[in-house]
Amino acid sequence: MLAANPDLKCVVCYARISFDGRMKDAHGIEDQHREMTDNARQFGWLVVRRYTDNDKSASDERIVRDDFEQLVKDLAAGQTPEGYPIHGVMAVNDDRLYRRPGDWERYLKAFTAHEGRVYHDSNGLQDLYAEGFEIKGLVGVAMSLAETRKKQRRARNSHRNRAIRGQSVAAWRPFGWDDDKVSLRLDEAEAIRQAVKDVVAGASISEITRRWKEAGFITSRGNPFQYQTVKQVLLNPRLCGYRQIKGELVRDGDDQPVIGEWEPIITPKEWFAVTATIRERGQGTGLPRGGLVHKYLFTGILRCGNVLEDGTVCNNKMIGIKANDWLKYRHAYMCKKTVDGGCNRTYKRGDKTDKYVEALVIAKLEQQAASKARDLPEWGKEDQLERAIRSRKELERRWQEGEGDEAIDDETFFRNLPAIEERIKRLRAEQAEYLAKKAAAESAEEDIAASWETRTLSQKRELIKSALHAVIAVPGGKGQKAFDVTLLRPVWRSSE
Template identity: 75%
Template sequence: MVAADPTLKCVVCYARISFDGRVKDAHGVEDQHRDMTGNAKKFNWLVVYRYTDNDKSASKETVVRDDFEQLLSDLTVGTTPEGYPIHGVMAANDDRLYRRPSDWERYLKAFSAHEDRVYHDSNGIQDLYAEGFEIKGLVGVAMSLSETRKKQRRTRNSHRSRALRGQPVAAWRPFGWQDDKITLDPVESRAIRQAVDDVLAGASISEITRRWKEAGYLTSRGNLFQYQSVKQVLINPRLCGYRELKGELVRDGDDQPIVGTWEAIITPKKWYAITAKIRERGHGSGLPRGGLVHKYLLTGIMRCGNVLEDGTTCNNKMTGVKANDWLKYRHGYLCKKTVDGGCNRTYKRGDKTDEYIERLVIAKLKAEAEAAREEVPEWSRADDLERAVQSRKALEQRWQKGEIDDEAFFRNLPPLETRIKELRADQAHHLALKAEAEAAREDVTASWGDKTLTQKRTAIKKVLHAVIAVPGGKGNKAFDVELLKPVWRSGG
């Protein structure tokens, strides 16, 4: 076609939109391409390739626009991936292509790598080769960037103002609430409440994730829950009516957390407890915990008590194994093979072993629950926190009145901020202890049957170091609890 008509211009179109809305149907970029195709026909240009970056910002440095990068590469080479020549570029507007000076410079360099190209946007046909156009483009980018930052600042201020008034600001319906973001969804809120109680009782987030997937729960964006999305739901201060901005609770003039207008799912005390519990589990690793789920109750807790030929005790961790089909029970516990460091000499029937250890642990937990019935004393550092907050407020007032200069203000502010942060962390820890003390008063016997395997293992490991299993000798002998020796943790 080009050979037949040397005046034919083969152009490429670039479309981009920062936010594709909730439905994610790409209608915005499709509209841009349709308009550009219509304009190309007016100039008798042939569209040979379409580049699209949907739902991607051009003003954020962390966002990689794959098709924009491909466009720059193809402009430099001079052809599309299929080999068509590129005689020009079309865009709905110049800010679809670039919003940062560095992107403008890269685009102009790639565009001008070949001569006689055309460029068209909402301002019509532009001559990018004209003298001074590079400076003109930079001025346009600067104005666009300034407007973007103004919008971002207005958005941040609006979010904070609404947060201070206790109004919901989420763009999406939060899981657990109805579309008004205020009224609780009865099914989802009940699932959250149960998950919080289960995690506080020892369940892993992996278990909660699996349970929510099996129940068919979806995130507010219509996706199946994953480990991280479940974790974010459970540590969101919205659950207890609080609001968080940049990792800090939004507080009023008296330094008290502002309570939102939406219905709360759990109490603040429980939120502090669940947050402390989850962060405690993930401390230092940065990786999701709870991925390894055992099939048998006492795997790794049982240890072999067989005395070896040299007089030492095997002490290897025993593993749960499936029992032979002809036996009346389904599993047992076996010391590992010699190649794995064990002696392979000790075996215990699984069902009766589990039943005996569970009975001992329940009795132990009931005794601890009785001891925990006394209320945790009130936090003793409330006055220290109040004084620190008032000191910060007084410092800010003196600065606002001009009684102290900037240097003195910013020199004295960090120690006060650090002090307040440490005291608040201690207060949160104390509230978590109170919540755990309240949870310890539950009827252990009644609740034990409802616990998951992981919860039971967590409870067992809380009171037991190990269970030493002594061999019963050769032959098929009756199950003997005397050959199971629990090693209690201190105080047991």
């Protein structure tokens, strides 16, 4: 074609869009390429390659635009990877190509590495070789950057102002709420409500994740729930009607948490309790909790107390087994066979063992809960926080409204403000930690016995293991004898 028409211009087109997260169909990119193709046809140019960076910002230096980098490389080389010459570049607007000075300089250097090229955007044909065009381009980049930052500030301010007014600022439908982001989706809300109770009672995030998957729940974006997404749902203060920006609750002029316009799923006390529980677990290994699922309540917790011939105690972990069909009870606990490391000499009836040790554990947990709530000291720094907030308000008043000796200049205001804000931030963090501990203690004070039967087997085991190290089961001797509770000796954990 070039041989037949030496004046033919072989051009490349570059299209980019910053956000394609809603439809995810690249329609914005397609529209740009369609417009550039129509313009190329009017000029009689031949499009030999299309470069595309979809869903990528040009102003964020952390984002690598692969096709832009390829375009710069090909411009410098003078041809596309397929070997077609590049006589020009097309874009719907120059800010599709560059928004930062460094990108503009690299692009201009590669473009002008070869003579006679054309460039076309929404302003028509542009002469990138003209004297002073490099400065003109830098001015355009600076204006574009300023406009981008202005939009970002507006977006941040709008986001915060809407949060302060208690309006929903979620881009997607939050799990638990309907499409209006205000009213509850009852089945999801009930699942969250139950999950909060279960986690505070000892259930793991992994267990909640499995339960939600089995129930067929998916995220508002249509993805299956994973450990981290379930954790994010449960830690979100939206559950109790609060809003959080950058890890801090949004507060009103009286320093009280702003209540959102949406229906809450749980109470603030419940939210503080579940966040305290999850974060306390996070101080351990940081790994999802899970592991082996047992069929019987005291498998591995009961230990054989049989005294062997050499005078030592067997101390082997006992296992749960299905009882023989002719017996009145359904399961039992026994020491493993000698080939498996046990002595096979201790056997305990399952139902009565469970009932007796459960009663001991429940009594112990209730005693611990009452002691924990009673021994939790008051925070005692409310006055410090209130004084710090008053100091900040007074500083702002003297800066904005002060007259005469009361007035302070910008330098004084901004020199003193960071220290006050840091003190407020630290005190609020301490207050939030105290409220979380208080909520967890009050939640633990609830009637453990009444809610015991509603807990899953794994939740019961977690609570049992939090109260005792083991239960030593001493053999009752040969022959059938009445169940003797004195042959079950619990080894309690200390308060430490």
